[in-house]
Amino acid sequence: MRIGILGSGGVGQALGTRLANLGHDVTLGAREAANPRVVLWAEAHDARCGTFADAAAGAELVINATAGQHSVAAVELAGGNPAFAGTVLLDVSNPIDISDSGLRLTVVNTDSVGERLQRALPDARVVKSLNTVNGTVMVEPTLVPGHHTMFVAGDDAAAKATVTGLLREFGWPEEDILDLGGIVEARAMEMYLPLWISIMKATGGNLAFNINVVLG
C-alpha cells in the first residue's frame, strides 16, 4: 500500500520503519523538506521523504503523526481537503501540552483532534487509533505480554477495516482490537492520555505498557 506519514519525529519514524519493513511504499513527510535526519532515514529504509504535501500526494492511506496541537495546520500544509479526498487518514496524535504548570490537553472534553481533522477534511475518512500507546508498542504489540487492547474510532466502516488490517500487520490480534464507534469517540481516546502519563510515571518511566479491557 502507498502510505504517507505526516510527522518525522519518533512516532513517525517508528511507523515508517515498520511499514517499510512490511513492504509498503512509504513517504515520510516533514514540515521542512530535505531535513537531513529524514533523508538519512529514507536512504536507510528504502523509503521516500519530502514535505507534508509530498507525503499526502497519491497516498492510499495517510498517517497523522504530528503533535496534536499542530495537526490541523499540518494537513492544511499537505494540501487540505482536495489532497485527502477519499483518503483514509489514520490519526495517532495526542494534543498534549507540557509546560512548567504541568500537563494539559489543548483540545478536550467537547472536541478532539480526530474530530477537528474530520471537520477540516470532510472528504477524508478519518480513523483514530494507536494514540493510546507509545510508538514502539504501536508497531510491535508483543513488547507487552498477553492480551492488551487497541481502540479504533471513525465514521467510515471501510476505512476502519483498512486501519484494522494495518493493525493486524503490526501484530495486533483481532480479539484485542475494540471498535468504539464514530470519530466522536476520539475524545475519550485522547482524554485517556493523562492517565497513560500517570501510569508511566508511577511504574518507573517504562514506555512499553498498555491497558487490557477485562470484561466481567
Added chain:
Amino acid sequence: MRIGILGSGGVGQALGTRLANLGHDVTLGAREAANPRVVLWAEAHDARCGTFADAAAGAELVINATAGQHSVAAVELAGGNPAFAGTVLLDVSNPIDISDSGLRLTVVNTDSVGERLQRALPDARVVKSLNTVNGTVMVEPTLVPGHHTMFVAGDDAAAKATVTGLLREFGWPEEDILDLGGIVEARAMEMYLPLWISIMKATGGNLAFNINVVLG
C-alpha cells in the same frame, strides 16, 4: 471503623451495604434526612442514616459518593473544613454531565473534583480511588476475572494506606493497586471516565469490567 458516606444513590448504597456486611459502623448521608428509601436501607443493613453532616460527624473515614459536580457543595453542607479536620476523605466521584449534546466533564484538564475537595477541606486528607469502575465492581472486584487495576492518589501517605486497607477488605489484591502519586493525579483518573463510558457502550452495556495495566 466508623465510616460516613455522602450520597445515598446506587454507589453510596453499594459501598454502604458492603461496608456494613464487613462489620463497619456505617452512616449513609443524604441531602435530605429521613429520605424513606435511605431509612429502609439503614434498617435492612443494621446501619444508620441521616444528613451529610450526620454522616461526617465523628467518622474516621468519609466516602464522597455524590455526583462530582455537586461534591464541593455536599462537603460544605456536611460542615466544611472543621467537620473534616484529620479525616480521611475517600473521593469516588466523577464530574459527569450527560445532556442532549452528549457527555462532558464539568471539571477537567487543569483541575479535578479530588483537588477541589482538598482545597475546600485543607485539613482533610483526600484520597481519590474507585472512580474508574462501576459501584458493583468497587466492592466486589472478583466480578471481573483475573488481574485488573485500581488506582489511588492523594497527598497523605497514611490516608492512602487506610484506603488501600479498605480496598483489600473489598477484595482488591495488593498487586493490582497502583499508587499514582499526589491528589493532582485525580485529573487523570477522572479524565478516564469518557473512555470507560465508550468501552461500556462498545461492549454491549455491561457495567462489570475494568482495565488492567500490563507492563512490558
